[in-house]
Amino acid sequence: MFILSSPSGAGKTTISRMLLDADSEIKLSVSVTTRPMRPGETEGVHYHFVDDAEFDRMVGVDDFYEWAHVFGHRYGTPKGRIRGALKQGQDFLFDIDWQGTQQLFQKDQQDVVRVFILPPSIEELRRRLESRGTDSPEVIEGRMERARAEISHWDAYDYVVINDDVDACFAKVAEILHAERMKRQRQTGLIPFVRELMG
Ligand code: 5GP
Numbered sequence: 001m002f003i004l005s006s007p008s009g010a011g012k013t014t015i016s017r018m019l020l021d022a023d024s025e026i027k028l029s030v031s032v033t034t035r036p037m038r039p040g041e042t043e044g045v046h047y048h049f050v051d052d053a054e055f056d057r058m059v060g061v062d063d064f065y066e067w068a069h070v071f072g073h074r075y076g077t078p079k080g081r082i083r084g085a086l087k088q089g090q091d092f093l094f095d096i097d098w099q100g101t102q103q104l105f106q107k108d109q110q111d112v113v114r115v116f117i118l119p120p121s122i123e124e125l126r127r128r129l130e131s132r133g134t135d136s137p138e139v140i141e142g143r144m145e146r147a148r149a150e151i152s153h154w155d156a157y158d159y160v161v162i163n164d165d166v167d168a169c170f171a172k173v174a175e176i177l178h179a180e181r182m183k184r185q186r187q188t189g190l191i192p193f194v195r196e197l198m199g
Pocket of ligand 1: 005006008031032035066067068070071075076077095096097098099100101
């Protein structure tokens with residue numbers, strides 16, 4: 001369970017996409033959300049978009065590994081679609097916030113790797129948020145406030161990567177993934193292999 005978190009504007013979506021394109025062994029965990037679909041988003045690809053009643057139902061039947069309120073909407077990681085694959089050793093990328101990260105970590109410390117992406121400076125973060133479109137100064141200010149709040153959780157992560165160059169940042173995140181896969185306890189089948197070598 002490879003978790004990427006960051007304040008919005010730090011480049012997490014780009015890094016996630018690069019990682020999924022470059023590494024066929026990892027799949028995206030598609031979250032469920034009550035927020036409305038944005039232009040350019042596709043049901044089942046970016047999120048599963050549901051109404052409040054459906055989200056409530058899923059909470060009621062314990063269908064989430066974790067869920068949280070983020071910016072006035074609810075987001076959650078559904079168990080149903082990934083549980084079996086996780087058990088079989090499939091790697092998943094989670095693009096979730098600090099609250100979800102905390103919940104997944106409490107559930108399964110062994111299998112969770114937590115990576116936090118930081119912007120190179122607050123000025124650059126503002127520039128990136130401003131360049132997204134035609135949002136009013138109030139909207140930008142709100143995003144900056146939320147970004148500061150998200151950044152304050154940086155110390156609950158195993159790795160922190162500063163995104164001053166997207167290719168360099170991606171390379172670092174990919175290195176973390178590769179190194180974590182090599183950890184002895186994550187290499188299934190190692191015991192019989194070594195027995196064979198020694199036998
Ligand atoms: P957005 O609405 O911009 O796609 O996402 C807003 C925030 O919600 C992002 O920080 C994203 O990481 C977080 N998020 C997306 N899916 C989940 C989820 O399933 N659980 C949690 N806890 N956060 C999520």
